[in-house]
Amino acid sequence: ATALALGMLHIIHRDGLADIDFIKKHVQGYDELVNDVLLDFTPEKASELCGVSVERMIEFAHAYAKAKAPFIRLGSGLSRYGNGAMNCRTINALPAVVGAWQHLGGGLLSSASGSKFVGKEVMQQAHVDAPAKRLMPMIKLGEMLTNPSGTAVHSLYVFSSNPAITAPDQNVVRKGLMRDDLFTVVHERFFTDTCKYADIVLPATTSVEHDDIYNSYGHYTIGTGYKLIDPIGESRSNWQVISELAKRMGLADEFFKHSERELIDQIVSTSHRISKDDQNLILQGEPVEMTLPENYKLDFKTPSGKIELYNPHDVEPLIRYLPPYGDDAPFWLIIGNDIRILDSSFCEVEFDDPELMKLRINPKDAKVYNINDGDEVEIYNQRGSVRIKGYYDEEVRRGTLVTLGVWWQSQSSDPNVGINVLTADRPTDQGWGSTFYDVQVHIKKADV
Incomplete structure (x- = not known):
């Protein structure tokens, strides 16, 4: 790019x-x-x-x-x-x-989020005097769980995530989750693959069972979503569990005594960019498109x-070409989006498709490796290997392989691993972002 x-x-x-x-x-x-x-x-x-x-x-x-x-x-x-x-x-x-x-x-x-109208200040409580936080990027979960000389992790609380499937360098992550001395709690709506590694699984609420506020994502509309039904069974929201944990840990801060609805009121009412009329509409449950100031696009x-374009305060003051990491392998692997799921969300749905996870390869590349249309192949690198069926696709650029979706283990083409066994935990050049597409692999016809 x-x-x-x-x-x-x-x-x-x-x-x-x-x-x-x-x-x-x-x-x-x-x-x-x-x-x-x-x-x-x-x-x-x-x-x-x-x-x-x-x-x-x-x-x-x-x-x-x-x-x-x-x-x-x-x-x-x-x-x-x-x-x-x-x-x-x-x-x-x-x-x-x-x-x-x-x-x-x-x-x-x-x-x-540079143009945000509501932020995280209320929830982050930055004004509270607290011990220095450790930098623990999610992409480094495997390393943190397995490196004895690194940051010691004795317990793991998982919510809104499924790291056994979605985290990079999957073999290392699963090895870490298997530690006998790691106490793992998973707070989930569905029994994900990460639940299999948990000591305790807590049932979570769905969006119709708790109060929440929804910020914009690619647009300028903000809205609340208030609960429609009481939580089913023993289900609790993220905030309810966190608040109860704080109480049991002796944290007396008044912040943890607020309800979700009270926190939503604070988040909206403390935004200086939203008019009082719009604040009232949002809190009444109306989706509200934000009013943008005149000439806002030229207010940098x-x-x-x-x-x-030149920023003297940045580690890279001037934009220039930087190469990706790559791997010592001939094919770039693109793990694209399958429109039926989002990351590993919605994988709990039953699909009328016997082969959810498949590989697309340019026919000319396939012939070089003696791969026929529909053959089972193995794609691999220094981190792991995946067995998957490969299909000809003229639209795939030569030197590139494409697969769609991050599927649960039961839906994977390989009975032992998912596609993230091939991805790396290397960070982006800034911001500790993930590098899920910066991966190269070898390919060969699978052994029968």
Whole structure:
């Protein structure tokens, strides 16, 4: 993604398509970008790295720059690489250079929370004096559970997650979950694979059994969801369990005595960006689209007040090409989304499909490895291996393998492991993000 964006930026500059007036007024670091990066990052170099032909790249760059209001919807997948942060930063440079932000409907929409109307301040209680927190990224769960010289983890409380399936480096994670001296509690609505490793399984409420507030995700609407029925059986919400644990641990802070509804009231009423009328509507259960201030797209919340292509305070001050991690293997593995599930959520549903987990491979690649359409194959790297049936697909780029969905173990093509046995716990270049797509594998016909 970085290579393609830099190639496009080179073309936009070279062909006089940049909006210089907008850049002078609203962008910091364009000259540095041109002189230090773009002049040497030719379309030919970009094409070699990203696989898009020079002709298509030029066509795309011109179409984008000449559009009346160019708009980019930035997804999350391209951030799941070792250079994920740089991918996002570089793509964000495109609307800046062509001045897209000044046009109605133009710009870029991501899932970042910079434009949030309600935040986490009420729940995080940052003003409370507490011991220094340990940095324990979820992607490092396997290492934390198995590394005797690292951070000691004696107990594990799992909620809203299924790490036995969704965490990277699955073999190491499951080895850690098997520790006899690890006390594990799983708070869940369904009996997931992680429940099999638990000492105690607690039943959780569904969204119709507790009060909650729902922030926007790719839009500007906020709403509450108040419970419709009492919790079934002994089910409890996340907050109810946390509050009860705090009481039993002797934490006397008044914060833990609040109900979910009271906390929702605080979250909404303390937001300085929501009008009182809208606050009342939200608390009444109405979904409310936020009112955006005039000219909000040109109000950049940076120290300079501009879009900072050059940020002197960042560890990488200027956007540039950074390579992904990769592995010592010939095929990139893309673990895409299956529209029937979300990560491993909804896997509890019964599907009218006897083969949920399958592999797609370009026929030309398959023939090199003597793989017939529908053959069972083994894909593997230094972290593990998965048996899966491979099917020809002309749409899959050569050198790439594609599988969709993160399925529960009972639905996996391999009786012993899931697809995340192949992924790594390596972090992104910034922010401790996951790198689920930055994985390469070998392939061979499976032994009978």
